[in-house]
Amino acid sequence: MNTDLQQQPVAAEPPTSSRPAKRSRAYNEMRGPTGVSPAYRPLAEFLRSADASSLEHKRTEADALFRRRGITFNVYGDESGEERLIPFDVIPRILTAQEWSVVSAGCCQRVRALNRFLDDIYHDQEILKAGVIPRDEIVNNVLFRKEMVGLDLPNKVHAHIAGIDVVRVSGDQWYVLEDNLRTPSGVSYMIENRVAMRRLFPDFFRRQRVATIDHYPEILLSNLRACAPAGIEYPTVVVLTPGPANSAFFEHAFLAQRMGVSLVEGQDLFVDDGHVWMRDLRGRRQVDVIYRRVDDEFLDPTVFRPDSLLGVAGLMEVYRAGKVNLANAVGNGVADDKATYLYVPQMIEFYLGEKPILSNVPTWRLGRPDELAYVLEHLADLVVKEVHGSGGYGMLVGPASTLAEREAYRERILSDPSDFIAQPTLALSTCPTFSAQDIAPRHVDLRPYVLTGPACTLVPGALTRVALKEGSLVVNSSQGGGTKDTWVLDDQ
Numbered sequence: 001m002n003t004d005l006q007q008q009p010v011a012a013e014p015p016t017s018s019r020p021a022k023r024s025r026a027y028n029e030m031r032g033p034t035g036v037s038p039a040y041r042p043l044a045e046f047l048r049s050a051d052a053s054s055l056e057h058k059r060t061e062a063d064a065l066f067r068r069r070g071i072t073f074n075v076y077g078d079e080s081g082e083e084r085l086i087p088f089d090v091i092p093r094i095l096t097a098q099e100w101s102v103v104s105a106g107c108c109q110r111v112r113a114l115n116r117f118l119d120d121i122y123h124d125q126e127i128l129k130a131g132v133i134p135r136d137e138i139v140n141n142v143l144f145r146k147e148m149v150g151l152d153l154p155n156k157v158h159a160h161i162a163g164i165d166v167v168r169v170s171g172d173q174w175y176v177l178e179d180n181l182r183t184p185s186g187v188s189y190m191i192e193n194r195v196a197m198r199r200l201f202p203d204f205f206r207r208q209r210v211a212t213i214d215h216y217p218e219i220l221l222s223n224l225r226a227c228a229p230a231g232i233e234y235p236t237v238v239v240l241t242p243g244p245a246n247s248a249f250f251e252h253a254f255l256a257q258r259m260g261v262s263l264v265e266g267q268d269l270f271v272d273d274g275h276v277w278m279r280d281l282r283g284r285r286q287v288d289v290i291y292r293r294v295d296d297e298f299l300d301p302t303v304f305r306p307d308s309l310l311g312v313a314g315l316m317e318v319y320r321a322g323k324v325n326l327a328n329a330v331g332n333g334v335a336d337d338k339a340t341y342l343y344v345p346q347m348i349e350f351y352l353g354e355k356p357i358l359s360n361v362p363t364w365r366l367g368r369p370d371e372l373a374y375v376l377e378h379l380a381d382l383v384v385k386e387v388h389g390s391g392g393y394g395m396l397v398g399p400a401s402t403l404a405e406r407e408a409y410r411e412r413i414l415s416d417p418s419d420f421i422a423q424p425t426l427a428l429s430t431c432p433t434f435s436a437q438d439i440a441p442r443h444v445d446l447r448p449y450v451l452t453g454p455a456c457t458l459v460p461g462a463l464t465r466v467a468l469k470e471g472s473l474v475v476n477s478s479q480g481g482g483t484k485d486t487w488v489l490d491d492q
């Protein structure tokens with residue numbers, strides 16, 4: 001799961017003075033200056049009656065439940081190959097319906113604009129002709145796929161499933177950290193966290209007005225069927241996985257099982273007579289929609305990496321002929337690239353004629369000499385990221401770094417400044433978290449999942465990721481973070 005973590009207040013624009021902004025206290029979602037927020041009062045009352053030993057017992061139960069259900073992940077680069085549990089916090093995060101309405105509307109608005117952008121840059125490129133985004137920054141981006149130029153997709157949807165990473169810095173201020181439009185992961189943990197909370201705290205859960213998220217797989221399947229090639233009345237949908245060694249394999253299997261479709265690997269599919277086919281016990285069956293969890297470069301060895309064993313030879317030819325559809329589309333990386341991220345607010349205004357509901361984090365582009373000079377002078381106060389990086393890897397968190405780490409990173413930047421961006425550190429909001437036999441605030445982020453088909457849909461819930469160590473900003477599961485259930489209160 002990929003996100004980038006930060007801590008410190010952010011101004012409306014990147015600071016241009018020689019001194020970065022001073023830090024402030026993080027916003028506490030449960031307890032404000034006037035006491036516990038109304039949404040959290042039932043939980044606060046419940047926690048007052050729960051001792052540490054009972055919560056520890058519930059955490060142990062959750063671990064056992066997740067292990068029995070196979071909810072594990074692998075860490076890339078871990079030579080041991082050991083499967084791990086994502087730490088689960090037994091205290092939920094709570095959002096009111098009004099708070100959720102802002103987040104959901106903002107995420108949907110953003111994905112609508114990004115889908116328009118993707119269809120545009122692979123067709124008429126109106127936004128580039130208008131000078132809103134420099135042409136070279138898009139067409140020369142390594143993630144721009146020339147194979148997608150001129151390809152008309154059903155409903156003009158390129159990002160059928162999007163994960164939008166957002167953070168909260170005050171009661172009503174949310175920022176988007178990044179957009180995930182390629183193969184966003186984590187939704188299975190959102191759903192399984194809810195299953196765990198219902199089992200661990202059945203009485204308390206029943207007394208709350210928590211909106212359901214159980215219908216996510218149904219909406220996903222409906223949208224996938226809706227993007228099938230024209231004329232297919234009963235489309236065959238499959239989930240394409242790289243295999244059990246992939247860090248998100250549990251999720252691939254989970255979603256296939258919940259949707260009632262086949263989970264396949266590249267070796268299970270083949271191209272013949274202008275169509276994609278799946279090998280099964282009856283011989284073969286035509287495949288119409290592939291929910292692919294394989295990255296672009298591994299999808300078709302005849303077009304991308306010739307050494308790929310994960311994809312299907314000839315797939316792109318069938319795709320371009322409109323005889324199979326892929327979700328998500330090939331070439332989406334150019335839209336969720338961190339360099340393109342800077343322009344999403346302008347996309348919203350250009351394509352939708354609307355003001356952005358959710359703000360970007362102010363960002364420096366290091367390919368610009370004046371911004372590079374500022375960032376190099378303030379490395380100790382900023383977060384620097386690789387433009388094409390993900391998962392929290394390859395980044396420098398200035399306030400948590402050593403002088404030696406900053407100097408080494410400075411050399412990396414200077415080797416190719418255009419490959420980096422920088423952002424001020426944000427004071428991420430905190431939620432109560434059970435840690436080390438105690439309840440204490442810990443920093444959190446939020447990943448809602450936006451499904452696009454005939455309409456744009458979000459189930460009322462999201463994956464909350466939590467930094468379990470005191471003062472830590474790392475929420476990535478591969479780097480010690482955990483997850484918690486996200487309760488959106490239903491006003492009905």
